[in-house]
Every structure is written in C-alpha cells, then in structure tokens.
Amino acid sequence: MKAKFVIILSVIFLFGFTTQSFSQGMGGMNPQERMKQQLQTYKERLKLTDAQLKKVETILNDQMSEIQKLRDNSSGDMQSMRDAMMGLREKTNKKIEALLNDTQKAEYKKIQEEAAARRQGMGRG
Numbered sequence: 001m002k003a004k005f006v007i008i009l010s011v012i013f014l015f016g017f018t019t020q021s022f023s024q025g026m027g028g029m030n031p032q033e034r035m036k037q038q039l040q041t042y043k044e045r046l047k048l049t050d051a052q053l054k055k056v057e058t059i060l061n062d063q064m065s066e067i068q069k070l071r072d073n074s075s076g077d078m079q080s081m082r083d084a085m086m087g088l089r090e091k092t093n094k095k096i097e098a099l100l101n102d103t104q105k106a107e108y109k110k111i112q113e114e115a116a117a118r119r120q121g122m123g124r125g
Contacts, residue, residue, distance in 0.1 A: 031067075035060050042096075045111060046104045055099050063092045 029037065038060065043053055070084050093112060097105055 031064055035064065041111070042108075046100065046107050048104070052099050056096055059092055059095045063088060 035057075039053065039057055042048055042056055046052075048056065066088050067085070070081060070088070074081055093108075097108060100108055
C-alpha cells in the first residue's frame with residue numbers, strides 16, 4: 001500500500017512540475033533535476049530575466065517543500081492528497097503569473113494548457 005502511495009504521489013508531483021517532461025525524457029529524474037529542467041523551459045519559453053528566474057526558482061522550491069510536508073503528513077487519504085496537490089499547483093501558478101508581463105503570461109498559459117492536456121491524456125492510459 002505504501003508503494004502505491006509513493007507511486008501516486010510521484011505521478012502527481014511529476015505532473016505538477018512538468019511542462020515538457022515526457023517529450024524531453026524526464027521520467028527518471030529526481031525532483032531537483034525536474035525543477036532545473038522546468039526552470040530552463042520557463043527561461044527559454046517565457047524569456048525570463050535573471051531576476052524573474054530567481055523568483056520563480058524560489059516559488060518552485062517553496063512548492064517542493066510544501067509537497068514534502070503533504071507527503072510527511074499524509075494519512076493515506078489519496079483524494080485529500082490529490083486535492084491538496086491541485087490547490088498547491090494553482091497557488092504556485094498564480095505566484096508565477098504575478099511575476100510575468102502580458103506576453104509572458106500568454107506563453108505561460110500555453111505551457112499550462114499543454115501540461116493539463118498531458119495530465120488528461122495520462123489519465124486515460
């Protein structure tokens with residue numbers, strides 16, 4: 001049961017952080033490596049300034065810490081865990097959006113839509 005929980009949590013975490021993960025072969029990366037790849041994707045696609053990149057990195061680090069807290073405090077209720085992860089993802093997205101100009105926000109929205117489409121596609125398999 002614990003292995004199943006870890007797998008489900010890993011999948012939720014992976015989807016929360018990825019924008020191009022499977023197309024770029026990130027399946028075997030640890031959370032820090034995925035975050036670095038995520039930052040690189042944001043830097044390239046959003047054309048982030050160094051200041052924006054540093055703030056986004058802080059936001060993603062905070063999200064990783066929150067995910068760890070959720071994992072540590074989980075009582076095995078997968079629906080609650082899923083709901084908490086979705087809420088955390090929304091909160092993180094709003095924080096990142098607040099740092100972006102209008103052009104960057106439009107591209108960020110595309111990135112989020114791509115990630116949502118992947119999540120839906122994975123749910124069918």
